[in-house]
Amino acid sequence: xxxxxxxxxxxxxxxxxxxxxxxxxxxxxxxxxxxxxxxxxxxxxxxxxxxxxxxxxxxxxxxxxxxxxxxxxxxxxxxxxxxxxxxxxxxxxxxxxxxxxxxxxxxxxxxxxxxxxxxxxxxxxxxxxxxxxxxxxxxxxxxxxxxxxxxxxxxxxxxxxxxxxxxxxxxxxxxxxxxxxxxxxxxxxxxxxxxxxxxxxxxx
Amino acid sequence: xxxxxxxxxxxxxxxxxxxxxxxxxxxxxxxxxxxxxxxxxxxxxxxxxxxxxxxxxxxxxxxxxxxxxxxxxxxxxxxxxxxxxxxxxxxxxxxxxxxxxxxxxxxxxxxxxxxxxxxxxxxxxxxxxxxxxxxxxxxxxxxxxxxxxxxxxxxxxxxxxxxxxxxxxxxxxxxxxxx
Numbered sequence: 001x002x003x004x005x006x007x008x009x010x011x012x013x014x015x016x017x018x019x020x021x022x023x024x025x026x027x028x029x030x031x032x033x034x035x036x037x038x039x040x041x042x043x044x045x046x047x048x049x050x051x052x053x054x055x056x057x058x059x060x061x062x063x064x065x066x067x068x069x070x071x072x073x074x075x076x077x078x079x080x081x082x083x084x085x086x087x088x089x090x091x092x093x094x095x096x097x098x099x100x101x102x103x104x105x106x107x108x109x110x111x112x113x114x115x116x117x118x119x120x121x122x123x124x125x126x127x128x129x130x131x132x133x134x135x136x137x138x139x140x141x142x143x144x145x146x147x148x149x150x151x152x153x154x155x156x157x158x159x160x161x162x163x164x165x166x167x168x169x170x171x172x173x174x175x176x177x178x179x180x181x182x183x184x185x186x187x188x189x190x191x192x193x194x195x196x197x198x199x200x201x202x203x204x
Numbered sequence: 205x206x207x208x209x210x211x212x213x214x215x216x217x218x219x220x221x222x223x224x225x226x227x228x229x230x231x232x233x234x235x236x237x238x239x240x241x242x243x244x245x246x247x248x249x250x251x252x253x254x255x256x257x258x259x260x261x262x263x264x265x266x267x268x269x270x271x272x273x274x275x276x277x278x279x280x281x282x283x284x285x286x287x288x289x290x291x292x293x294x295x296x297x298x299x300x301x302x303x304x305x306x307x308x309x310x311x312x313x314x315x316x317x318x319x320x321x322x323x324x325x326x327x328x329x330x331x332x333x334x335x336x337x338x339x340x341x342x343x344x345x346x347x348x349x350x351x352x353x354x355x356x357x358x359x360x361x362x363x364x365x366x367x368x369x370x371x372x373x374x375x376x377x378x379x380x381x382x383x
Contacts, residue, residue: 026356029356030356030358033357033358033359034358036358037358037359136356137353137356137357137358138357138358138359139357139359139360139368139370140359141359144359
């Protein structure tokens with residue numbers, strides 16, 4: 001498994017270096033910041049803003065996954081654990097040049113004693129972002145803190161959108177955020193179910 | 205020797221103010237302003253006009269007012285009035301001169317007003333006693349850098365008062381170093 005991790009890191013590094021179009025980080029951060037501020041002014045409700053950011057991320061993710069698979073040429077991941085590794089080491093590295101660390105929480109193997117099994121049967125992993133290019137200069141004002149704004153919620157949407165395109169339905173959400181005063185920024189991604197191939201609506 | 209810094213937006217709304225006691229050179233013993241001043245205040249300036257109407261013009265010279273909190277507030281208001289008065293001089297100078305750092309802009313009793321005007325017409329006004337040009341210039345440049353970083357915050361506009369504790373902490377540290 002360790003060699004796989006190293007492999008992924010190397011792949012991610014190569015993909016990042018190979019990208020010919022890079023964008024200025026400040027411009028990127030300022031653009032995203034302006035976007036969030038505009039959403040706040042338009043919706044005036046932080047929950048709604050969170051939802052919209054997630055939706056935007058979802059749309060980005062559904063398209064981003066194609067780009068990612070085309071460039072990296074990675075095959076199907078064998079299990080959810082590998083999904084987490086690939087997202088963190090290759091995905092984030094390729095597009096944002098950061099490598100969040102991954103902590104897996106897989107359900108224990110089925111035992112006969114089902115009653116004492118409190119953990120959910122859904123595997124999940126937690127990405128810990130030690131740096132976040134989206135929040136380069138940002139400090140949240142008081143009402144955003146109280147209102148429960150997740151500034152980088154677009155990332156959750158991207159993960160959800162991308163994985164849905166490869167037949168996995170997941171829930172991705174922020175657990176803690178440095179902007180809110182927590183120790184670290186963490187996204188928890190939980191697998192809901194594997195999606196079956198469905199006939200597109202409208203076909204007979 | 206104490207210093208008072210005021211940051212004003214392009215529309216002359218006060219965004220931040222800081223009063224700082226320098227521990228460097230010995231202050232002139234007769235200065236009544238050596239007494240403790242409120243550390244920093246972002247109190248709304250809307251009370252300014254009414255306070256000034258009440259504050260005697262000689263507030264700074266009468267040592268009898270020093271010490272009490274009310275006296276301190278009056279003094280601070282008088283200082284704000286001085287800072288405001290210097291804005292006219294500042295605009296005249298800015299019209300002629302292209303530099304950013306304007307030293308010795310105006311004098312009021314023992315207070316000198318120096319200013320720093322950024323390209324975005326943001327004004328940093330510093331009231332100080334005595335001469336400390338290099339230190340003040342260094343201080344202004346640092347405050348400018350800190351201000352630019354604050355401006356990069358998308359939640360901040362050119363007219364919002366600066367309430368960030370990080371900014372305040374850094375400005376104080378910079379003041380300790382340069383003044």
